[in-house]
Amino acid sequence: MDATHWHDVSDPDLLAAVAGSDAAAFERLYQLYEKRVYQYVCTLVYDPTLAEEVVVDAMMAVWRGAGSFSRSSRVSTWIFGIARHKALDALRRTGRHHHEVALDEALELPKAQESPAELVNRKQVTSLTQQALRTLSREHQEVLRLVFYEELPYEEIAVLLSIPTNTVKTRVYYAKQRLKHQLQQFGQTERV
Amino acid sequence: MVEPDTLDQSIHPEGALLPWYLNGMLREDERRQVAQHLSSCAACRVELDELAQLTVQLHEVYAAQSEPSTQIQRAVFSQVKLEASGKRAKSVMGPQWLKGLDDWCRSLFVARWAPALAVTLLVAQLGLLLWSMARPTLSDQVMTRGLGSPAVRLRVVFQEMASERQIRALVQGLRGRIVDGPTPDGAYIIEIPSGDQAAAQKKVDALRSQTESVRAVEPVTP
Numbered sequence: 001m002d003a004t005h006w007h008d009v010s011d012p013d014l015l016a017a018v019a020g021s022d023a024a025a026f027e028r029l030y031q032l033y034e035k036r037v038y039q040y041v042c043t044l045v046y047d048p049t050l051a052e053e054v055v056v057d058a059m060m061a062v063w064r065g066a067g068s069f070s071r072s073s074r075v076s077t078w079i080f081g082i083a084r085h086k087a088l089d090a091l092r093r094t095g096r097h098h099h100e101v102a103l104d105e106a107l108e109l110p111k112a113q114e115s116p117a118e119l120v121n122r123k124q125v126t127s128l129t130q131q132a133l134r135t136l137s138r139e140h141q142e143v144l145r146l147v148f149y150e151e152l153p154y155e156e157i158a159v160l161l162s163i164p165t166n167t168v169k170t171r172v173y174y175a176k177q178r179l180k181h182q183l184q185q186f187g188q189t190e191r192v
Numbered sequence: 193m194v195e196p197d198t199l200d201q202s203i204h205p206e207g208a209l210l211p212w213y214l215n216g217m218l219r220e221d222e223r224r225q226v227a228q229h230l231s232s233c234a235a236c237r238v239e240l241d242e243l244a245q246l247t248v249q250l251h252e253v254y255a256a257q258s259e260p261s262t263q264i265q266r267a268v269f270s271q272v273k274l275e276a277s278g279k280r281a282k283s284v285m286g287p288q289w290l291k292g293l294d295d296w297c298r299s300l301f302v303a304r305w306a307p308a309l310a311v312t313l314l315v316a317q318l319g320l321l322l323w324s325m326a327r328p329t330l331s332d333q334v335m336t337r338g339l340g341s342p343a344v345r346l347r348v349v350f351q352e353m354a355s356e357r358q359i360r361a362l363v364q365g366l367r368g369r370i371v372d373g374p375t376p377d378g379a380y381i382i383e384i385p386s387g388d389q390a391a392a393q394k395k396v397d398a399l400r401s402q403t404e405s406v407r408a409v410e411p412v413t414p
Contacts, residue, residue, distance in 0.1 A: 023272050039258075060271060085375075088374075125249055126256060153212060164197065169208040180242065
């Protein structure tokens with residue numbers, strides 16, 4: 001059976017097939033998660049090459065450990081949990097645990113010759129949002145991604161990050177406030 | 193990052209749930225509670241609009257992010273295929289070493305000298321048995337040596353911010369070694385020498401007291 005056979009199968013059933021050493025089921029699961037896991041890991045390690053190493057480690061751990069999935073959480077939470085542990089381990093090994101992005105480094109504002117009309121187009125907004133995101137702490141970037149892109153419930157984020165549910169709510173709230181503040185600052189800097 | 197675990201008094205509890213109200217990830221009772229609150233709170237309605245706009249912006253950003261190279265997919269798939277075929281072969285044929293032993297035994301009986309060798313081995317075995325029975329027992333000494341260097345395995349989860357240096361210092365302080373990990377749930381298996389149960393418990397307690405670096409410790413039951 002090839003990976004296309006598994007196209008309409010739910011994630012938990014895919015993982016159950018992977019636990020039975022079905023390589024085609026794993027290929028399908030991999031296709032579903034590779035990009036998401038990679039981008040999530042990039043949020044944690046800031047280094048694309050290291051992120052790729054972590055993805056390989058994490059996905060091999062998914063293949064080998066599929067039998068230990070207990071169905072008490074979503075498959076995505078379980079996979080992101082593995083990737084997170086692998087990423088933290090990689091950061092420890094490489095001594096880059098406390099990397100912070102400097103505001104100046106992130107603040108690559110649009111070119112001066114661009115008109116105000118261009119400033120408000122979607123591409124510009126995306127670019128500004130991306131720059132504003134990069135000024136946030138790793139923890140803030142991480143929760144924003146998990147809530148607004150991965151759409152995980154707060155209970156599962158709490159399990160994934162090993163923090164109380166109330167902390168998840170406050171962290172998301174302050175992350176959003178911080179992002180909004182940065183976007184306003186970038187907007188003002190551009191107008192000046 | 194230092195931030196409070198509770199929200200400012202001026203922020204409504206329902207306001208903190210808005211991101212999940214927006215992505216449909218609240219329980220039904222929570223969803224109803226937030227909906228009811230929104231009908232009477234203009235500030236939270238503004239907040240909801242901002243969040244909706246932010247969601248669109250963030251999706252644009254995440255969708256535009258780079259993707260991993262195709263090389264890693266090839267690396268993972270080839271490794272998985274290798275392991276999958278290995279597992280299949282094992283399940284069909286049984287352990288490889290058993291087959292090797294079987295082949296070797298069969299080859300012995302093809303040789304002409306095999307019966308003579310078998311008789312020689314039997315005689316040697318009998319002699320060894322008689323000699324060992326005649327010697328005084330050393331069980332006490334063996335027991336002492338055996339209990340002198342047992343090791344226990346601990347499942348340890350370190351704090352996220354614990355550095356490699358801190359972990360190394362802890363493990364070396366216990367004269368232990370990391371034998372496995374991190375597991376899918378982020379634990380490391382550490383083997384430490386311990387004279388008896390009390391000594392092992394002492395080391396577990398010592399590890400647990402290092403709350404700055406250690407989140408959880410539990411002995412691994414064999």
